[in-house]
Amino acid sequence: MARLWRAAAWLGAGALASLVLAAAVYLAAAALLGRMPLNADFRPSPDGVPVYLRSNGVHVDLVLPTRAAGIDWTDGFPASDMADLPAPLPWVAIGWGDRAFYLHTPTWAELDPAIALQALIGSGPGAIHAEYLGDPARYEVRRIEVSEAQYRRLAKSLRASLYWRDDRPVRILAPGYFATDAFYEAVPRYSAIHTCNEWVRRRLVEAGLPAPRWTPFAQDLMRAWPAP
Numbered sequence: 001m002a003r004l005w006r007a008a009a010w011l012g013a014g015a016l017a018s019l020v021l022a023a024a025v026y027l028a029a030a031a032l033l034g035r036m037p038l039n040a041d042f043r044p045s046p047d048g049v050p051v052y053l054r055s056n057g058v059h060v061d062l063v064l065p066t067r068a069a070g071i072d073w074t075d076g077f078p079a080s081d082m083a084d085l086p087a088p089l090p091w092v093a094i095g096w097g098d099r100a101f102y103l104h105t106p107t108w109a110e111l112d113p114a115i116a117l118q119a120l121i122g123s124g125p126g127a128i129h130a131e132y133l134g135d136p137a138r139y140e141v142r143r144i145e146v147s148e149a150q151y152r153r154l155a156k157s158l159r160a161s162l163y164w165r166d167d168r169p170v171r172i173l174a175p176g177y178f179a180t181d182a183f184y185e186a187v188p189r190y191s192a193i194h195t196c197n198e199w200v201r202r203r204l205v206e207a208g209l210p211a212p213r214w215t216p217f218a219q220d221l222m223r224a225w226p227a228p
Helices: 002-033 099-104 113-120 148-160 196-206 218-223
Strands: 049-055 060-065 091-098 126-133 140-146 181-186
Touching: 049 148, 049 218, 060 126, 060 148, 060 196, 060 218, 091 099, 091 196, 099 126, 099 181, 140 148, 148 196, 196 218
Parallel strands: none
Antiparallel strands: 049 060, 049 140, 060 091, 091 126, 126 181
16 A cells, blocks of 8 residues: 555656656746747838737737728628627637636636647637727737738638628627627637637737747737837
8 A cells, every 4th residue: 555655646746847857947938938039130111001019918819900901800800790889890809728718818817727738738629809990009019010011911811710601700699808809719729839829929920020939928029019
């Protein structure tokens, strides 16, 4: 019996040590790659399309003009999908994340550790959150002007993450957080490697916009763009 207790204790200590080591490697990789820039030669386009990064300190959204450069987001996110939006507002914030986490965590006070763990191991589908805004600067923001070609690449990359049916994004039949937002089915799955912020980073890279080499954290994304 004493040997069994010692074995259990050893396995517990070993598992804890492995977890601590994995966390240390993860944070070290984030610290290193989050400060290694991609598309560092980017230059803003005079009179280009304004694009914002918006952060609440943990999660980053892309904030885009509702209509610009031939892209009309109301085609995919109609005002009728929102709880109380008579007409689209000038800006739309688009973010991505784990479906269950989005739907069951309207505030951080309602965080469920079990749902957070399921998201980290990638056990559920993704979701897109679209929110219409009158003012893009509700949280901390960064802004750059991009060319129309870059903006269209960004829009194409964003649209590729949506799950489509009959040429329309599939709305999730669940209430949004506000009167002007809604959720949509999306791919791929969330994981500790492919976080909500990593999703934004990949969209930026595909459009030729400044971004770090990899980051799960909001701060590294915001640091990649000039402060206002």
